[in-house]
Amino acid sequence: MTDRSAAIPALAEAFREHGFEGASLAQLCAATGLGKGSLYHFFPGGKEEMAAAVLADVDAWFTGAIFEPLRNAPAGDPAAISAMFDAVVDYFKSGRRVCLAGAFALGRERDRFADVIRGYFEQWITSLAAALRSGGQREPGATAAAIEVVAAVQGGIVLSRALNEPEIFRQVIERQRARLHA
Amino acid sequence: MTDRSAAIPALAEAFREHGFEGASLAQLCAATGLGKGSLYHFFPGGKEEMAAAVLADVDAWFTGAIFEPLRNAPAGDPAAISAMFDAVVDYFKSGRRVCLAGAFALGRERDRFADVIRGYFEQWITSLAAALRSGGQREPGATAAAIEVVAAVQGGIVLSRALNEPEIFRQVIERQRARLHA
């Protein structure tokens, strides 16, 4: 392993599974296949720097795969919004995979990473609202609808995990998709 | 302090703030005003028994204040559903207060307390669906709508905490309330 970026996906999955406090360095070593020495070589700031790098990576992925396409959606073309729903179902594995920013928002980690977490959700809401305006919706309805969709995604993850029924997540998502296309 | 029930509200708040893993015994002592000896006297099973007692207490409160009223809603009377929304906004303090079952569902605690967590959300969905049927809705639409509402509550908490804007929670809730009354 030559650079720290190669370790980030494994770190991300470990933080998603155990949370920030729950993910011990031993688990992070096991997940990445690196020793503590290597981990601290790549992330001198320790766990906090690892989590910050993971959050930045998540944010970058969403920006490229979801937020930018939404912002660049051609007027009158609902494809970008539909693609967002597809990408979300895929990324969160029908609710089996936790949203890191959402999980952090519920815990003490919220204060530590407040700016990134807020930025992530603000970007999501504003870019989706922009796509809705491209589709003909006016403000403030577009932003209100975007907020509802993003909340539904987060709530869908919570609910499908609580009930252990991934189908619930798909159901919640499809309901939102149908509503936006109506 | 003569019985353990008096300690439960303080324990609940501590678990809500720090999560299960994040809440240390020192913090739980500080929150309750009890020493470790007393805490272990009331909860010989340690943290796990404390969290289980808190979850049972939460479940009992929701059953009495929300689930039962929904199930007993008179046909054609939307008051019970509207009361649920009011109670939810109040209980979760406009999204500032975390839902314990929801937060646990996102973390490792989900496996440990799977039955209570699932029961909590199942009760919520089925009793709200019953109230919607009393209002004239048919299945499967009633259950689907109930799922959407419960997901919106959970997502609203996540989102309003992430953005640090309690008004977002109220907005998400009011949108659901308006939709059900439409």
Next chain:
DNA sequence: GTCTATACAGCGATAGAC
């Protein structure tokens, strides 16, 4: 029932050999 003292494991983090 409540306290203090303590056991012992695991934590995050560092040092230094290679």
Next chain:
DNA sequence: GTCTATCGCTGTATAGAC
């Protein structure tokens, strides 16, 4: 860069005096 060894601390949990 990667490892092992180790530090100092805090974690949960227990024992026993009062």
